[in-house]
Amino acid sequence: RDIRASKVFLDARQVEKGYDYVIVGGGTAGLTVADRLTEDGKTTVLVVEFGVLSDASSITTVAGGFSGMGDSRYMYDINSVPQINLRNRTTRVMAGKVVGGSSAVNAMMTVRGTAEDYDRWGSFFSSNSHWSWKGLLPYFQRALNFVPPNPDVTASANITYDTSFWGNTSGVYAAWPSYQFPSTTAQMNAFSGIPGVPFVRDSGSGEPGVYWYPTFMDPKTVLRSYAKTGHYENVKTRTNYHVITSSKVTKIILDGTTATGVTFVAAPASGQPAANAPQTTVSARKEVILAAGAVHSPQILQVSGIGPRSVLTAAKITTVVDLPGVGQNFQDHPIAQGSFQFGRFPVKPSADEARSNRTFATWSSQVWAANRTGPNSIATGNAAAWLSFPVISTRSAQLADDLAAQNHAAYLPTGTDATVVAGYKAQMLSYAAALRGNKTAFFNNVLSGGSASGITVDLHPLSRGTVNINPADPVNREPLVDYRALANPLDVAIITDILKFTRRYYMNNPATKDWSPRELSPGANTQTDAQWATYITDTLSPSEFHPAGTCAMMPRELGGVVDEELKVYGVKNLRVVDASIFPTLPGANTCQTVYAVAEKAADLIRYGVPT
Ligand SMILES: Cc1cc2nc3c(=O)[nH]c(=O)nc-3n(C[C@H](O)[C@H](O)[C@H](O)COP(=O)(O)OP(=O)(O)OC[C@H]3O[C@@H](n4cnc5c(N)ncnc54)[C@H](O)[C@@H]3O)c2cc1C
Numbered sequence: 036r037d038i039r040a041s042k043v044f045l046d047a048r049q050v051e052k053g054y055d056y057v058i059v060g061g062g063t064a065g066l067t068v069a070d071r072l073t074e075d076g077k078t079t080v081l082v083v084e085f086g087v088l089s090d091a092s093s094i095t096t097v098a099g100g101f102s103g104m105g106d107s108r109y110m111y112d113i114n115s116v117p118q119i120n121l122r123n124r125t126t127r128v129m130a131g132k133v134v135g136g137s138s139a140v141n142a143m144m145t146v147r148g149t150a151e152d153y154d155r156w157g158s159f160f161s162s163n164s165h166w167s168w169k170g171l172l173p174y175f176q177r178a179l180n181f182v183p184p185n186p187d188v189t190a191s192a193n194i195t196y197d198t199s200f201w202g203n204t205s206g207v208y209a210a211w212p213s214y215q216f217p218s219t220t221a222q223m224n225a226f227s228g229i230p231g232v233p234f235v236r237d238s239g240s241g242e243p244g245v246y247w248y249p250t251f252m253d254p255k256t257v258l259r260s261y262a263k264t265g266h267y268e269n270v271k272t273r274t275n276y277h278v279i280t281s282s283k284v285t286k287i288i289l290d291g292t293t294a295t296g297v298t299f300v301a302a303p304a305s306g307q308p309a310a311n312a313p314q315t316t317v318s319a320r321k322e323v324i325l326a327a328g329a330v331h332s333p334q335i336l337q338v339s340g341i342g343p344r345s346v347l348t349a350a351k352i353t354t355v356v357d358l359p360g361v362g363q364n365f366q367d368h369p370i371a372q373g374s375f376q377f378g379r380f381p382v383k384p385s386a387d388e389a390r391s392n393r394t395f396a397t398w399s400s401q402v403w404a405a406n407r408t409g410p411n412s413i414a415t416g417n418a419a420a421w422l423s424f425p426v427i428s429t430r431s432a433q434l435a436d437d438l439a440a441q442n443h444a445a446y447l448p449t450g451t452d453a454t455v456v457a458g459y460k461a462q463m464l465s466y467a468a469a470l471r472g473n474k475t476a477f478f479n480n481v482l483s484g485g486s487a488s489g490i491t492v493d494l495h496p497l498s499r500g501t502v503n504i505n506p507a508d509p510v511n512r513e514p515l516v517d518y519r520a521l522a523n524p525l526d527v528a529i530i531t532d533i534l535k536f537t538r539r540y541y542m543n544n545p546a547t548k549d550w551s552p553r554e555l556s557p558g559a560n561t562q563t564d565a566q567w568a569t570y571i572t573d574t575l576s577p578s579e580f581h582p583a584g585t586c587a588m589m590p591r592e593l594g595g596v597v598d599e600e601l602k603v604y605g606v607k608n609l610r611v612v613d614a615s616i617f618p619t620l621p622g623a624n625t626c627q628t629v630y631a632v633a634e635k636a637a638d639l640i641r642y643g644v645p646t
Pocket of ligand 1 (some may be wrong): 059060061062063064065083084085086129130131132133134135136137138140141142143144146150186244273282283286326327329330331332335401443579580581582613615624625626627
């Protein structure tokens with residue numbers, strides 16, 4: 036079929052029959068890799084993206100940080116399966132469906148995990164793996180263009196940073212609002228009321244603690260900076276870089292066990308393509324690169340016959356490579372719901388004034404209109420606490436012992452392959468060590484800058500979910516997303532201690548006691564372990580919109596899907612480069628890590644394994 040029959044094709048040229056590389060998904064990782072591979076002006080790349088190209092203000096606007104995710108035109112419409120440990124509640128599965136992917140709709144928090152988070156990845160292979168903090172730091176530096184905050188704000192808010200952890204060559208910016216509420220600094224300082232809480236100079240240093248972090252924002256335009264602006268728009272004159280939008284990849288074409296291309300169909304603006312939509316085929320002379328995100332990359336592997344045989348057989352798909360890990364090991368950061376409020380918050384102006392004080396709101400609008408400065412240049416804020424378990428809890432050693440001694444298989448779905456169980460056990464032993472130590476953050480509280488508390492997050496959940504094709508219609512229906520929240524009962528204990536520490540910060544802290552703190556939920560009646568467990572069951576949200584792990588980079592005997600070069604086991608010329616390769620979540624929002632992984636992936640593709 037002639038591709039010119041399709042309505043949308045950027046750069047006004049038709050998709051060619053073949054490219055050196057075909058990248059599935061024009062999101063965060065896909066566009067990063069496409070940019071790097073086409074830098075030489077010769078290597079040809081086609082990116083196939085389900086969503087459209089958009090400049091909507093819901094995507095570009097920085098203020099508040101949430102307008103992108105609220106625009107359903109650019110989000111997939113997926114709900115999780117009912118969560119049996121959360122009273123059968125379902126959860127919206129958030130993922131961007133637009134050029135730029137989730138980087139176009141995320142909350143713009145620019146953070147990375149601790150050094151130990153990335154050393155853990157390599158540890159599943161060997162003690163000298165190039166997947167380590169040391170191996171990734173150059174890619175964190177390449178991934179973002181760090182522009183320091185302006186000196187006035189730096190001084191007045193007491194922002195600290197250290198440019199040695201950053202670079203300044205990328206087209207994607209890590210920059211700072213031109214304003215901070217003094218209340219945010221006060222909330223940060225209030226952590227000094229709790230012994231043992233470290234304060235860290237720079238968010239990129241790989242240490243847990245309380246720190247400032249930048250925003251994915253272009254400092255000149257004060258608009259969102261993301262994969263589309265930094266890895267496509269700025270280089271779109273390259274004739275060797277093609278993108279086709281509104282096109283859903285339906286399958287990887289395999290010649291035996293060698294990937295040779297993909298098929299795709301025209302995708303409507305909303306919903307899924309018709310089952311009988313005509314298929315287009317494009318071939319990849321060198322490789323097919325999967326970058327469809329942690330929800331869709333495993334779906335595409337499974338529909339192509341690469342995955343757990345039992346899942347494929349149930350969906351009447353012929354198994355080409357029996358790879359039990361595909362779609363397993365699914366992780367996201369659960370949000371623990373606690374709500375606190377300062378009745379008398381004397382440090383002003385605070386984020387409350389932006390909402391309730393008309394004079395302040397008018398001033399905000401005026402300075403924004405005049406020169407794009409002021410509170411409207413703040414996305415979701417720039418300060419948070421990321422703390423290790425011994426800092427927040429007195430029972431870290433006990434929980435670590437309990438975790439190490441578990442029968443780990445009991446917490447995975449019945450019938451899980453022995454290799455996947457072995458990988459899970461390796462992860463849990465690594466987490467047991469992390470629970471005892473001070474180098475992995477488990478607790479995260481994002482500071483609101485106002486009288487209401489910000490969100491509290493469990494950075495290293497123990498439970499593992501699944502993302503498997505829907506046997507009723509594997510290609511045309513969204514996959515079945517099951518967080519399996521709280522499947523590992525020790526998650527309840529960890530989240531209990533996370534919430535108890537949040538309570539301590541707000542309610543029992545010499546540094547906040549004069550601010551008339553109040554606990555709105557769970558409330559003082561929640562005290563015993565059983566009461567906490569009930570509260571968590573009733574209120575936990577299993578997702579901070581950070582899906583990961585479903586095509587894990589682990590040894591094959593540990594249930595891995597890709598090797599250290601991100602090549603899919605058992606298949607030639609096929610790699611995965613997005614958040615699905617994270618074997619374990621970093622203790623941070625995931626976007627910066629996706630950029631770093633994609634930068635490293637591009638080097639692995641171009642130059643092979645580092646020597
Ligand atoms: C609402 C929200 C808020 C977030 N907030 C933050 C934050 O503040 N800070 C942070 O660090 N992280 C945040 N994240 C997480 C972060 O944005 C993601 O982890 C990251 O962008 C994922 O990158 P990716 O390349 O793996 O996938 P994506 O960027 O999602 O890219 C996948 C792409 O593949 C396309 N695709 C999927 N299936 C197909 C198919 N069959 N054919 C063709 N194309 C396909 C999709 O449309 C998409 O464009 C947030 C995420 C969301 C959704």
